[in-house]
Amino acid sequence: MESQEMSNEQRQQDFAERLRRIEQKKAGAAEQPAPQRPSRSEPNNTYGVPKEDNTVRNGIIWAFIFAALGAGGYYGWHAIPEDLKQAVAGLTSSEVNSVASVDVDATTEVAAPRPVESDTMSDQGPLFASPAVAHQGTGPLSLNDIATQIALPTGDTAIGALLPFARNAQCDLRNPLPTEKVVNVRIETALLPAPIQAFSDQALAALLLANIEAVTKNGKSAVSDARITDQKTSLDVFLTDTSAPLYLVLQNLGPGVIWNIHSAPNVTVAHVAIIASSFSGLVAPPNNATFEALLVPDFVAAHSFGADDEIRPCMIRPWRNPQPDWIGSIKAERGNTLYENQMSSYAKGYAAYNSWYTATLGVDASTNLVTARDAAHVLVGPQPSEPIPYRSMAGRDVYFMQTDHMIAGDTATRQAMTERLHNDLLVAAIGGDASLLDPAVVTRAAQ
Amino acid sequence: MTGIRILIAIVGLIVAAPFIALNVWGINMSLWVNEVTAQNEAVLNGETDVPVVREMPSNPLAWLRNRADVRDMFDTDTLTDSRYVAISEIVTLEDLLAADETPPAEARIPLYAAARAPARLIRYCEDIIQSIGLSCDLHYSEARENRQGKIELRGLLRFIPASPLGDPSAIENGTLIRTAAQLPYEGNLLPPNDAATRRAAMTQAQDICDQVRTRFGNCVLANVTIDVKELWITDLEALPAGTNPQRIDTLATFVVFAAQDQMNANDLRDIVRSLVTP
Numbered sequence: 001m002e003s004q005e006m007s008n009e010q011r012q013q014d015f016a017e018r019l020r021r022i023e024q025k026k027a028g029a030a031e032q033p034a035p036q037r038p039s040r041s042e043p044n045n046t047y048g049v050p051k052e053d054n055t056v057r058n059g060i061i062w063a064f065i066f067a068a069l070g071a072g073g074y075y076g077w078h079a080i081p082e083d084l085k086q087a088v089a090g091l092t093s094s095e096v097n098s099v100a101s102v103d104v105d106a107t108t109e110v111a112a113p114r115p116v117e118s119d120t121m122s123d124q125g126p127l128f129a130s131p132a133v134a135h136q137g138t139g140p141l142s143l144n145d146i147a148t149q150i151a152l153p154t155g156d157t158a159i160g161a162l163l164p165f166a167r168n169a170q171c172d173l174r175n176p177l178p179t180e181k182v183v184n185v186r187i188e189t190a191l192l193p194a195p196i197q198a199f200s201d202q203a204l205a206a207l208l209l210a211n212i213e214a215v216t217k218n219g220k221s222a223v224s225d226a227r228i229t230d231q232k233t234s235l236d237v238f239l240t241d242t243s244a245p246l247y248l249v250l251q252n253l254g255p256g257v258i259w260n261i262h263s264a265p266n267v268t269v270a271h272v273a274i275i276a277s278s279f280s281g282l283v284a285p286p287n288n289a290t291f292e293a294l295l296v297p298d299f300v301a302a303h304s305f306g307a308d309d310e311i312r313p314c315m316i317r318p319w320r321n322p323q324p325d326w327i328g329s330i331k332a333e334r335g336n337t338l339y340e341n342q343m344s345s346y347a348k349g350y351a352a353y354n355s356w357y358t359a360t361l362g363v364d365a366s367t368n369l370v371t372a373r374d375a376a377h378v379l380v381g382p383q384p385s386e387p388i389p390y391r392s393m394a395g396r397d398v399y400f401m402q403t404d405h406m407i408a409g410d411t412a413t414r415q416a417m418t419e420r421l422h423n424d425l426l427v428a429a430i431g432g433d434a435s436l437l438d439p440a441v442v443t444r445a446a447q
Numbered sequence: 448m449t450g451i452r453i454l455i456a457i458v459g460l461i462v463a464a465p466f467i468a469l470n471v472w473g474i475n476m477s478l479w480v481n482e483v484t485a486q487n488e489a490v491l492n493g494e495t496d497v498p499v500v501r502e503m504p505s506n507p508l509a510w511l512r513n514r515a516d517v518r519d520m521f522d523t524d525t526l527t528d529s530r531y532v533a534i535s536e537i538v539t540l541e542d543l544l545a546a547d548e549t550p551p552a553e554a555r556i557p558l559y560a561a562a563r564a565p566a567r568l569i570r571y572c573e574d575i576i577q578s579i580g581l582s583c584d585l586h587y588s589e590a591r592e593n594r595q596g597k598i599e600l601r602g603l604l605r606f607i608p609a610s611p612l613g614d615p616s617a618i619e620n621g622t623l624i625r626t627a628a629q630l631p632y633e634g635n636l637l638p639p640n641d642a643a644t645r646r647a648a649m650t651q652a653q654d655i656c657d658q659v660r661t662r663f664g665n666c667v668l669a670n671v672t673i674d675v676k677e678l679w680i681t682d683l684e685a686l687p688a689g690t691n692p693q694r695i696d697t698l699a700t701f702v703v704f705a706a707q708d709q710m711n712a713n714d715l716r717d718i719v720r721s722l723v724t725p
Contacts, residue, residue: 202554209558216565216588429555429562431545437565441526442572443582444609
């Protein structure tokens with residue numbers, strides 16, 4: 001019994017001892033927690049735990065980052081070409097669609113709006129879509145201000161006869177008489193439609209050759225239906241200057257133009273000289289004025305950049321002298337190298353042209369000049385007190401520089417004739433149908 | 448985490464391997480070029496007689512590019528750009544026109560010549576199917592006026608070979624090796640430009656290729672260029688009357704698919720030379 005009591009007492013002591021060790025262990029664990037990976041399911045509660053203060057270190061790092069960004073941004077911005085910079089600025093500007101301003105105020109250069117091409121101003125000067133009228137003044141002028149009974153030409157206008165005439169074989173023009181006043185119109189492109197197409201046989205053959213070689217050289221499956229059309233456009237020239245008989249010099253740098261002269265009462269057109277970059281024509285002029293024409297490609301090779309920079313005999317490509325209000329000039333002024341080169345080349349081209357012009361006609365090419373890049377109507381002289389009756393192209397004969405294919409008529413007729421010309425020549429050149437361009441595979445006969 | 452790192456490393460290595468290989472090859476090529484240049488300079492300076500040029504380093508990625516080449520070269524079911532006969536012809540404008548046809552205006556002559564070249568050049572397919580090909584088509588044609596005012600027509604005629612090409616499929620790590628050889632002719636005068644001579648030249652080229660195939664298991668007569676030259680009047684005056692003024696110069700290109708460590712272009716060139724001029 002005694003041994004049993006001792007045994008019980010011993011067990012109780014042992015149990016008490018274990019409890020004490022457990023208590024000690026727990027107390028020790030609370031004082032020195034063993035390092036262990038925090039469980040994903042248990043939030044790592046660090047609230048209230050004092051943190052290390054890294055403000056100075058972080059401040060230095062961020063200062064370096066901002067300094068690098070600032071320096072990079074500064075030098076990068078200055079390395080970007082001016083036009084790209086303007087484009088980027090334009091993307092962030094709410095004034096992209098505002099009217100272009102050509103005034104550059106040096107004191108507010110940064111805030112000055114970038115020059116933007118618009119419906120009325122291009123890199124190469126003003127644009128005068130109908131009914132706007134180009135003239136020597138600065139204010140806006142509308143066709144209704146200067147003309148009455150207006151009947152603008154269309155692609156379907158029925159003209160009289162299309163009369164070919166021979167262009168000048170020599171690089172020369174009739175000398176203006178001392179009593180005559182030289183007036184100039186110089187544009188790149190006319191903006192009114194005209195029911196006339198004209199192109200040389202050489203141009204037609206070159207286009208068809210390209211279409212054929214696309215099959216024979218490049219493996220296209222069919223001959224392209226690309227067509228040469230050379231649709232002409234027309235320009236109204238209103239003459240109101242009655243101070244002297246006019247020697248009118250009509251010049252263009254772009255596609256062929258049908259010039260239509262409208263003269264006010266008491267205006268005398270003494271002579272019309274045309275300097276055209278492509279096949280062009282003249283609606284039978286008032287008063288049966290004499291006329292002549294030079295075609296630029298007859299005397300000057302196709303243009304490549306810088307080719308007209310040097311003054312030389314018979315440089316008759318009618319360049320327009322860059323003006324300060326051209327967007328190209330403004331961009332050049334702001335340091336855009338592309339436009340600097342372009343405007344410089346235009347200026348040199350104009351100088352070379354003016355040299356020939358002055359030697360030929362005895363006056364400067366800017367004499368009494370009305371110029372625009374594109375125009376539909378041009379007024380040479382003062383605004384008339386009474387609108388001038390519009391001299392419609394309908395029913396009038398049109399004189400046109402002689403070339404191989406001259407087509408007049410409504411749109412459908414001209415398209416049909418153009419198509420027939422192409423097809424007839426294609427079949428004639430191949431000597432059969434187009435399948436001959438891609439012969440069938442030749443196979444050895446079975447033995 | 449470790450798995451992702453290993454995966455990134457493997458992908459990186461796979462992506463970088465071609466660039467590393469190309470860089471190593473590029474360095475080897477530079478060293479090879481320097482070596483060849485130095486040896487050539489030594490020859491020019493009289494320091495040695497014959498340059499000892501080691502084999503050009505092979506492009507480690509050539510196999511990648513060559514697969515399509517091999518397929519096109521050995522495909523006998525379709526006409527491919529890899530096998531063609533380059534033909535030329537010198538004609539007058541009248542040769543291109545029908546008997547009663549009015550000559551075109553000067554500005555239209557290039558157009559007429561280009562437009563009629565295909566019908567003229569497809570006739571040479573007959574030479575091909577009579578000699579080396581089972582079928583033939585005109586792949587390219589052009590026309591231009593030469594200094595003598597005549598019109599030179601040039602065309603590429605693709606063909607499917609009549610002879611077996613051999614089997615390249617058993618060759619591992621192979622590459623297309625090509626060499627060109629001018630076909631010989633007797634005497635000082637190039638052979639005349641007539642159908643029999645052209646066909647004989649093509650057959651001769653195919654014979655050479657057949658012998659190469661016997662040795663290496665495959666050979667493709669890839670290109671035959673028949674260049675037409677016209678004798679000067681002064682040359683003709685010294686020749687018998689009626690001599691054909693147009694002569695042909697024939698260059699044949701042979702292609703063998705071989706293991707890179709067993710053959711190179713120099714080996715093939717030497718073999719072909721020995722067969723062309725035994």
